[in-house]
Amino acid sequence: MLQLYGNSKSRAMRCLWMVEEVGRPYQLVEKTTRADDLQTAEYLRLNPNARIPTLVDGDLVLWESMAINLYLAQKYDGSMHCTSPEVLGLAAQWSFWAMLEVEHLLLNLLEHRALLAEFARDASAVERNELLLKKPLSVLNDALAGCDYLAGNSFTVADLNVASILVWGKMARLDFSAYPNLTRWLNACLARPAFVRVRDQARRK
Numbered sequence: 001m002l003q004l005y006g007n008s009k010s011r012a013m014r015c016l017w018m019v020e021e022v023g024r025p026y027q028l029v030e031k032t033t034r035a036d037d038l039q040t041a042e043y044l045r046l047n048p049n050a051r052i053p054t055l056v057d058g059d060l061v062l063w064e065s066m067a068i069n070l071y072l073a074q075k076y077d078g079s080m081h082c083t084s085p086e087v088l089g090l091a092a093q094w095s096f097w098a099m100l101e102v103e104h105l106l107l108n109l110l111e112h113r114a115l116l117a118e119f120a121r122d123a124s125a126v127e128r129n130e131l132l133l134k135k136p137l138s139v140l141n142d143a144l145a146g147c148d149y150l151a152g153n154s155f156t157v158a159d160l161n162v163a164s165i166l167v168w169g170k171m172a173r174l175d176f177s178a179y180p181n182l183t184r185w186l187n188a189c190l191a192r193p194a195f196v197r198v199r200d201q202a203r204r205k
């Protein structure tokens with residue numbers, strides 16, 4: 001059975017969403033981000049970065065959330081399987097793009113809007129991140145003009161990986177009104193039953 005180390009309030013959420021979409025049996029091995037949970041010899045053997053998520057599938061141990069999801073899409077049949085090299089290429093493109101062009105900006109925005117203690121929040125960091133996000137959000141919005149998905153003509157790991165980062169924008173109360181295509185697509189991704197199950201699980205914690 002697939003084993004996923006992490007928790008639903010961390011980046012492991014992306015992989016939980018994916019395993020729910022894939023529909024394979026899996027076990028969530030609960031791990032917090034605390035050092036005493038991650039800096040154990042046993043866990044470091046799986047993930048020397050001492051971070052979550054980590055996936056164990058038989059003899060294979062994988063870390064990096066996007067790589068885990070791309071692997072699951074290739075490994076298992078079903079609607080999330082990339083049906084052609086083109087779809088896989090586009091999924092990799094959008095996944096790397098989201099990690100490199102968007103994730104750090106959204107995380108920093110989220111920290112200064114909501115996660116940090118009030119006294120540590122910096123309004124100039126919010127302003128800076130909102131400004132820097134305009135370019136990648138426009139790229140995504142333009143890519144979604146007249147189409148419902150990022151790769152091919154159905155929901156794929158490309159959509160899942162990018163939406164699982166963009167959801168931080170919702171949590172950070174980012175104003176998406178200048179990006180109608182993006183908004184329509186993101187709302188559709190976040191309405192998927194697999195995402196709703198993972199989100200509800202996180203809310204119950």
Ligand SMILES: N[C@@H](CCC(=O)N[C@@H](CS)C(=O)NCC(=O)O)C(=O)O
Pocket residue numbers: 010011012033050051052053063064065066
């Ligand atoms: N690029 C990695 C980042 C993993 C990561 O930073 N995970 C956080 C939780 S969301 C973590 O394990 N933090 C623990 C720490 O930094 O000590 C991925 O996407 O899997």
